[in-house]
Amino acid sequence: MPIYHRLGSIPPKRHTQFRKSAEQGSGLYYEEVFGTIGFEGMSSLLYHTWRPTQVKAFAAPYDVSPKIAIANNLTMRKFIGFNIQSTDDYLESRIPLMLNRDLVIGLAAPVRGLMQYFYKNADADELLFIHHGKGKLSTFFGSIPFQDGDYMLIPRGIIYQIEFDTDDNKLLYLESHSPIYTPKRYRNHFGQLMEQSPFCERDYILPRDLQTHDEKGDFLIKIKKQNYIHPVTYATHPFDVVGWDGYNYPWGFSIHNFEPITGRIHQPPPVHQTFQTDAFVVCSFCPRLYDYHPLAIPAPYNHSNIDSDELLYYVDGDFMSRNNISQGDMTLHPGGIPHGPHPGAYERSIGKKETQELAVMVDTFRPLMLTEAAMGIDDGVYYKSWAEF
Numbered sequence: 001m002p003i004y005h006r007l008g009s010i011p012p013k014r015h016t017q018f019r020k021s022a023e024q025g026s027g028l029y030y031e032e033v034f035g036t037i038g039f040e041g042m043s044s045l046l047y048h049t050w051r052p053t054q055v056k057a058f059a060a061p062y063d064v065s066p067k068i069a070i071a072n073n074l075t076m077r078k079f080i081g082f083n084i085q086s087t088d089d090y091l092e093s094r095i096p097l098m099l100n101r102d103l104v105i106g107l108a109a110p111v112r113g114l115m116q117y118f119y120k121n122a123d124a125d126e127l128l129f130i131h132h133g134k135g136k137l138s139t140f141f142g143s144i145p146f147q148d149g150d151y152m153l154i155p156r157g158i159i160y161q162i163e164f165d166t167d168d169n170k171l172l173y174l175e176s177h178s179p180i181y182t183p184k185r186y187r188n189h190f191g192q193l194m195e196q197s198p199f200c201e202r203d204y205i206l207p208r209d210l211q212t213h214d215e216k217g218d219f220l221i222k223i224k225k226q227n228y229i230h231p232v233t234y235a236t237h238p239f240d241v242v243g244w245d246g247y248n249y250p251w252g253f254s255i256h257n258f259e260p261i262t263g264r265i266h267q268p269p270p271v272h273q274t275f276q277t278d279a280f281v282v283c284s285f286c287p288r289l290y291d292y293h294p295l296a297i298p299a300p301y302n303h304s305n306i307d308s309d310e311l312l313y314y315v316d317g318d319f320m321s322r323n324n325i326s327q328g329d330m331t332l333h334p335g336g337i338p339h340g341p342h343p344g345a346y347e348r349s350i351g352k353k354e355t356q357e358l359a360v361m362v363d364t365f366r367p368l369m370l371t372e373a374a375m376g377i378d379d380g381v382y383y384k385s386w387a388e389f
Contacts, residue, residue, distance in 0.1 A: 002042070002204070002247050002248070002249060002251055003201050003204070003247070004245070004246070004247060005206055005207070005245070005246070005247075005249060006243070006244065006245035006246075007141070007142050007207060007208070007210040007243065007244060007245075008047075008210045008212070008241065008242050008243030008244060009047070009242050009243040010045070010047060010243040010244065010245055011047075014031075014045055015031065018031065018047055020049075024049075024214075029047040029048060029049065029242060030047070030048040030049075030050065030051050030052065031045060031046070031047055031048075032045070032046045032047075032048060032052055033045060034046055034157065034244075034246070034248055035246075035248055036155070036156065036157075036179060036248065037179075041179070041248070042246070042247040042248040043246055043247065043248050044141070044244050044245065044246025044247065044248045044249055045244060045245060045246055046140060046141075046241045046243075046244040047241060047242050047243050047244065048240050048241055048242075049212060049214050049236070049240040049241075049242060050214075050216075050235075050236040050240050051236075052236075052238070052240075054234055054235040054236055055232060055233070055234060055235075056218065056233045056234060056235045057232070057233040058230065058231070058232055058233075059230075059231035059232075059233070060231075061228040061229060061230045061231070062228065062229055063227060063228055064091075064224070064227055064228065064229055065227040066096040066099055066104065066227075066371045066373075067371055067372045067373075068369050068370070068371060068372075069370050069371055069372045069374065069375045070369065070370040070375070071369045072367070072369075073332075073334055073367065073368065073369070073370055074334050074336055074337060075334070075383050076331070076332065076333050076334065076337070076339060076382055076383040077331065077332045077370075077378050077379075077382050077383070078325075078329055078330070078331050078332075078378070078379045078382035079097065079329065079330040079331075079332070079374060079377045079378055079379070080326075080328070080329060080377045080379060081107050081170075081172075081313070081328035081329055081330050081377065082170065082326075082327065082328035083376075083377045084107045084108070084109050084377065085109065086109040086110070086111050086169075087109065087110065087111070088110075088111050088113075089110075090108075090110045090115045090119070090162055091119060091222065091229070093108040093109055093110040093111075094106055094107075094108040094171075094173060095107055095108065095373045096371055096373065097330070097370070097371055097373055097374035097377075098311065098332070098368040098369065098370055098371070098374060099368065099369055099371070100364060100366045100367060100368055100369060101177070101366065102176065102177055102178060102277070102279035102280060102364065102365075102366060103124075103174055103175060103176045103177065103178075103277075103279065103280055103364065104124070104174070104175040105172075105173075105174055105311060105362060105368070106172075106173050106175075107170070107171065107172060107173070107330075108169075108170075108171040108173055109169060109170055109171070110162070110164060110169050110171070111164070111167065111169070112164050112165065112166060112167050112169075113163065113164060114161060114162075114163040115161045115162055115163070117161075117220040117221065117222055118159050118160065118161055118219065118220065118221040118222070118238055119159070119160060119161070119221070119222050119223075119224075120157060120158065120159045120160070120221055120222070120223045120224070121154070121156055121157075121158075121175060121223075121224045122156065122157060122223050122224060122225045123156065123175070123177060123224060123225055123226065124156055124175035124176050124177050124224075125153070125154065125155050125156050125175075125176045125178075125179055125180045126152075126153075126154040126156075126173060126174065126175055126176075127151060127152070127153055127154075127173065127174040127176065127180055127275065127282065128151070128152040128154070128171055128172075128173050129150075129151055129152075129171065129172040129173070129255075129313070129360055130146050130147065130148060130149065130150045130151075130152065130169075130170075130171060131148065131149075131170040131171060131172060131313075131315055131327075131328065132148055132166070132168050132169055132170040133146070133147070133148065133164055133166050133168070133169035133170065133171065134146065134147045134148070134164070134165050134166045135162060135163045135164040135165045135166065135169075136162070136163050136165075137152055137154070137160060137161075137162055137250065137252075138160060138161045138162075138163070138239065139154075139158050139159060139160045139161075139207065139239070139249075139250055140158075140159060140238055140239045140240070140241040140244075141158070141207040141210070141241070141244060141249045141250060142207035142208050142209055142210040142211075143207065143208060143209050143211070144205055144206070144207055144208070144250060144251070144252050145205070146205075146252060147254075149254050149255045149256050149315075149358075150205065150252050150253070150254050150255070151252060151253045151254070151255065151274070151275075152250065152251075152252050153180055153250060153251055153252070153253070153275075154250045155179070155180075155248055155249070155250065158249075158250055159221060159238045159239075160250070170328060172313050172360060174282070174362065176277050176279070176280070177279070178277035178278050178279050179277065180275050180276075180277055180282075181275065181276055181277070182197075182274075182275065182276070183197075183273045183274070183275070183276045183281075184276065186198070196261075198258050198259045198260060198261055198271075198272075198274075199253065199257055199258055199259060199274075203253055203254070203257040204251050204252070204253060205251060205252030205253060205254070206249075206251055207249055207250060207251070210241065210243070210244075211239065212239070212240060212241060212242050213237035213239045213240055214237075214240060215236065215237040215240070216235060216236055216237075217235070217236075217237070218233050218234075218235075219233065219234045219235075219236065219237055219238060220232070220233055221233075221234060221238060253274075255274075255284050255286060255315070255358065255360070256286070258272075258274060258284045258286050260272070260286050260287075260288035262288055262289050262290075262291065262292075263291060263292075264291060264292055264293040264296065265291050265293050265296055266291050266296065266297065266298065266299075266300060266301065267291075269283055269300075269361065269363070270283075272284055272285055272286075272361065279364065279365055279366065280308075280362055280363060280364040280365060281362070281363050282360065282361070282362055283360070283361040283362075283363070284359075284360060284361075285312075285319075285357055285358065285359040285360075285361060286357075286358060287317070287354070287355060287356045287357065287358065288354065288355060289353065289354050290349070290352055290353055290354055290355060296350075297346060297349060297350055298320065298349040298350070298352055298355070299320055299321050299341045299345050299346045299348075299349035300321055300340065300341060301340065302338055302339070302340030302341070303338060303339070303340060304337075304338040305333055305334065305335040305336065305337065305338070305339065306335060306336070307335060307365060308335055308363040308364055308365050309332065309333070309334045309335050309363070309364045309366075309367055309368045310332070310333040310334075310339075310361065310362075310363050311330060311331070311332050311333075311361065311362045311363075311364070311368070312330065312331045312333075312359055312360070312361050313328075313329075313330050313359060313360045313361075313362075314326070314327060314328065314329045314330070314331075314358075314359050315327065315358040315359055315360065316356075316357075316358040317355070317356040317357040317358050318355075318356065318357060319357045319359055320345060320349055320352070320355045320357055321340070321341040321342065321345045321349075322341075322342050322345065323342040323343070323344065323345065323385060324385070331382065332368070334367065334368070335367060339386070340386075342385055342386060343385075343386065343388055
């Protein structure tokens with residue numbers, strides 16, 4: 001959950017006249033309430049140089065619906081994520097692999113450079129995890145620099161561009177039809193992250209360097225709505241905001257700033273939770289000390305996925321409960337069948353003092369369907385990796 005933030009120039013009282021100077025052409029700036037859940041959710045107030053409603057043209061929308069290969073999956077699978085091919089176009093680089101009615105999970109490998117258009121997801125909050133890459137996210141709220149290990153949370157409806165300064169860019173992305181928040185149990189009734197939280201507001205990467213583009217012309221914004229991309233041309237630059245304040249804006253957080261919670265015996269996955277919605281959670285597995293009970297078994301116990309599908313994206317290090325896992329791999333452990341450490345992992349964890357693993361986990365409360373693209377990078381044999389015959 002973000003904190004109150006402001007950039008640029010705003011009037012002393014909301015919903016009142018905010019006039020341009022004579023040097024700026026006189027007249028009024030145009031206020032916009034940017035919020036969700038009617039007028040009850042988090043919101044920000046933005047002040048535009050031009051009306052943010054000036055549409056010049058609509059081009060024909062086109063369908064980007066994921067192609068479903070398996071609608072009902074019970075097989076444990078491993079996907080070789082780095083087999084996703086690099087693509088020049090940012091949107092075309094995003095490959096949806098798994099989805100249900102609540103979210104889409106995919107990978108992307110965009111190339112160096114700046115998007116040649118603007119993009120808005122009108123349906124979903126987006127969470128980008130930057131596995132490899134360095135660059136800048138630009139919005140009408142300002143810019144946010146990013147690098148390896150950063151989460152970038154982009155609430156629905158925000159117009160943005162991404163520029164990559166690097167060639168080898170690897171992203172995990174989520175599109176959530178529910179708002180994405182920080183875990184409720186780590187926040188007090190005021191919304192502040194508490195002392196026992198594994199991170200705090202000081203760790204947020206907030207928008208900065210607000211640049212106001214006072215430009216007229218033809219500005220292409222590709223808007224995603226109900227699995228269609230709608231190319232819309234606006235008459236003024238979408239980043240024409242001179243100031244804003246509020247709670248609803250994009251922000252970042254580095255996985256390297258997550259401080260793991262440890263104990264004498266093995267701690268369950270909720271201690272790694274980083275984000276939540278009403279339909280799924282996101283957890284960060286980070287380098288940490290192992291359990292310190294004299295008889296502790298650091299590897300996780302076998303457990304049944306009764307209520308959720310579990311997806312793990314492996315970022316770096318040796319994941320202590322798995323065999324034969326590489327960077328960029330993804331494993332899916334569907335609800336309805338138990339899973340646990342691979343053969344030998346349980347035993348070899350005994351006596352170990354720490355782990356250097358780095359991974360992102362997504363637990364969904366509804367089953368995930370698999371796309372044709374996912375099946376194209378499925379190793380086909382992962383489910384056998386527990387068998388001892």
